Amino acid sequence: MAKNRREILVFIASPGDLAPERQVVRETIDELNRGYGDGAGVKFEALGWEDSPASTGRRVQSVINADVDRAAVFILTLHRRWGQAAPDSKYSSYTEEEFHRALDRFEKTRVPEIWVFLKNVDPAFVADPGPELTKVLEFRKKLEARRDTLIKTFATETEFAQQVDDHLRDFVEGRWAELDKNAAVSSDPSKQVAMTAAAEANKPPELTPDLSLVKADKEILALTRAGVLAANAGLTQDASVLFAKATQGTTNLSILAIATEFYRGVGDLETVSNLLRRQGAIARDRTLAAKQYMSLMPAGFLKASFDQTINQLLANSPPEEAEEMRSIAEEAFGQGQLEQHLFDALVKHYSDAELAASSRFLSAPEGQSALQKQPALNQELMELGAAEMLRVMRERGMLPPLEVETQAQGQLPDVASNKGGPQGQG
Secondary structure, eight states, X not given: OGGGOEEEEEEEEOOGGGHHHHHHHXXXXXXXXXXXXXXXXXXXEEESXXXXXXXXXXXXXXXXXXXXXXXXXXXXXXXXXXXXXXXTSSSSBHHHHHHHHXXXXXXXXXXXXXXXXXXXOOHHHHHSOHHHHHHHHHHHHHHHHHOOSEEEEESSHHHHHHHHHHHHHHHHTTHHHHHHHHHHHHXXXXXXXXXXXXXXXXXXXXXXXXXXXXXXXXXXXXXXXXXXXXHHTTOHHHHHHHHHHXXXXXXXXXXXXXXXXXXXXXTOHHHHHHHHHHHHHHHOOHHHHHHHHHHTSOTTHHHHHHHXXXXXXXXXXXXXXXXXXXXXXXXHHTTTHHHHHHHHHHXXXXXXXXXXXXXXXXXXXXXXXXXXXXXXXXXXXXXXXXXXXXXXXXXXXXXXXXXXXXXXXXXXXXXXXXXXXXXGOO
């Protein structure tokens, strides 16, 4: 399935002040390819000036324009800058040239889809825009007057990523093509008359059913059932093959969930992680994204971190009191309760996009390395915190100065060597 995926080229146009947003589009596309694209049978490819090879003896922009001409989707993002000046063009910037090239092509062929995303501008800058922002504002006004180009605004990179994700899914699933089709029909008077006559005669248009998707769903369901039967019979290898085939080309969350539980049961945590990531990408469900994030933590990591904290807090407590407090902590947070508390907090405070980004980091070698260093970091911070608390308490006179305390400790009897006390003198 992966080898036969339909390729969708996405061109990203923006001035230099939106480099983070360009990266957001690329990361969103990568995430869609890893999850949604596998099941939907598509592969997105990002295009932009970063992808244009060096061209000796050719106008650099002409090489970039060739990518504009290939794209199925054209994404323009603007904020406060209008773009690099274009002295060799009839347009005032190369970004503007790219947009109009895509627009001219769209007006002739209805390709590419053009989406304009405008990052919110602080009102103070709008009040006194300057030459660059003035051009952006004038451009937006012209676009709004046209009413044939999608315009969206956003405030944060996370919001922008979600919008790009939503629109690319809509494009794959045909919602934008259907809108274009309806627009084309409504602009043709002869077709309008024909549609009106058909409606008046109560004659719905004839439809030719496409049963290919139904057939594919039946095959996937049959493979899943066979996988369940094989797993119940203890035929783990057969079940693995069947579930691999069943999940290769589906966006059915129920089937992916069944396969996930099978792989979890046989200890294949890498496949569990991949399937959870796909489910989260398809459903945009925070609970699935949180499961994906937590699945990337090494076994026992949370428990070890919690024990480390408790031991540090009770380091100077009497043994009996420390043992009782550990017992209380185990009752409060043991038996998986600590993991559940973390899971609930992740779902409550983070979006699915933020969790997906965190999971991408943890799934990389650098992420796992950083996670392994966390206990040492926690220990150092706790020791530093305790030392600083003592320092402040001494400065405020709540404790004796360190040298006084040291001298007092030095005057204590050394029973083991029988030195330092009154009995050791003489």
